[in-house]
Amino acid sequence: MIPEAFEYHCPTTLEEAWQAMAETGEDGKIVAGGHSLIPMMKLRLASPKYLIDIGRIEELRNIREEDGGIEIGALATHHQIEASDLLKLLCPLLPETASEIGDVQVRNMGTIGGSLAHADPAADWPAAILALEAEIEARSAHGARWIKAADYFVDLMTTALEPDEILTRIRVPAVHAHTGQAYLKLHHPASGYAMVGVAVCLTLAESGVVAKLAVGLTGAGAKAVRAVAVEEVLSGKTPKDSRLNEAAAVATQGMELNGDLYASAEYRGHLARVYTRRALAKALERARGTA
C-alpha cells in the first residue's frame, strides 16, 4: 500500500500548472483531492513519475451564482457541495448526489473536478452531470472551452479533456418551477462506489405531462450514459405508474453492461431498471411538490 516514488509539484496558479504539465508530459499527472488517484497509486495500478497538485489554486474552489446558473469550481469538495445552501436551493440534485459519495473522509477531501477528470465508470457525479445537462470548462495555456456533459464522457476512464487541459469549472442550470430531481444508488458494500446510480431531472408542464426529462445512469457500463430510451418513453406523456414501469424497463437498452466478481452484468441490468423506476418516482413526487 505504498506508492512508487514520484516527484511532487505544487503550482499556485493555473499558469504554473500548465507549465509543469508541459515539462512533465505524459509522465505527469494532475491531482486535486487525490481520492481517486492516490488509492490507485497505493495499489500501484497507477505510477505517475510526477504529481502536479493543483489544490492550492484558490480560484478553482468557489461555488457561485452566475447568469441564471451556478458555477462550481473544480476544486469544490464533495462536502462543500453537500453543504452549499445555494445549491440546495437552486440545484438540489448536486447536494443529494454529494451526500451519497464514499464516506465523510472522502467527501472532505475529494473534489468534483477530480472525480470528473478521473471518470471512474462507477463514480456518482457523472450521472448527475448528465441529468443536469451541465457543461464542463477545460482550460489550457491556449484558451478555454466549454464541453457539454453528453460529449464529455468518452469511454472507460477516458474524457474529452486534452492532455494540456485542466478541468476548471462546471456550470449547471438553476432548477425551473415544477421540476423534481433525484439521485438514487446502491452502494458497493466495500468501496462505496455505485453498483448503479441513477440521476433524474424531471419537469412537468402545467397540464401534468412530462415537459422535460433527463436521466443519467452510472455504474452499469464502461462509462456513465444518458438513458435516452427512458426519456423517450415519458417525454410529452402523462407519467402514470404503468408508463414509469415501461420507461424503467428500457433503462439499459443498447448498453453493454459491466460484470465483475461482485455483480454479474445481468444483475447490474436488473439493478439499473429497479433504481431507475425508484428515481423516476421520487423526482416525480418532488416535481408535484408532494415529496
Place this chain on the structure above:
Amino acid sequence: MTIEGTYNIAAPQETVWQHLMSPESLARALPGCERLEPAPDGSFQAVLKIGIGAVKGTYHGRIELADVIPPESYRMKVEGKGAGGFVKGEGTLNLSENGQGGTTIQYSGEAQVGGLIASVGQRLVQATARQVVNQFFQALVHQM
C-alpha cells in the same frame, strides 16, 4: 471472462482477411503496440503499451494463430504479462459476407486475467478488454 461480439466493416471479406493476417496491419491497429514480430515457431512476439486513464502498463506477449481457414476463420491464443499482472486467453474469429458488400467479424473467446490488475482492478477488467477490442477494430478499419 468471456469476450465476444460482432463488428461490421464496409470492406470485402478478402481485404479484411488480408489485414487480419498482416503483421504490419495488426501492429498498427493494436492499441499501443510497440512491437509485433514473427518468431521462428510461427507465433508472434508483441509488446503493447496500454494506458487507460491513470492506469498505464507495458505488456509483453505471445500471439499464436491456429486452424487458419482463409478467408474465413482462425483461432488465436494469447499470453501476456506485465507489471500489472498476466492475461491468458483463447478465441476464434469468424469472417462472413454481410450481404451489402461488407464483412461481419464475429469474435468470441475466454480470457483469464491474474495478478495485481485482477485482484484490485477486477471491476475494470471487462470494460478495459472491450475498449481495447473496439479500438483495435476501429484502427483496422481506418487502414482500409
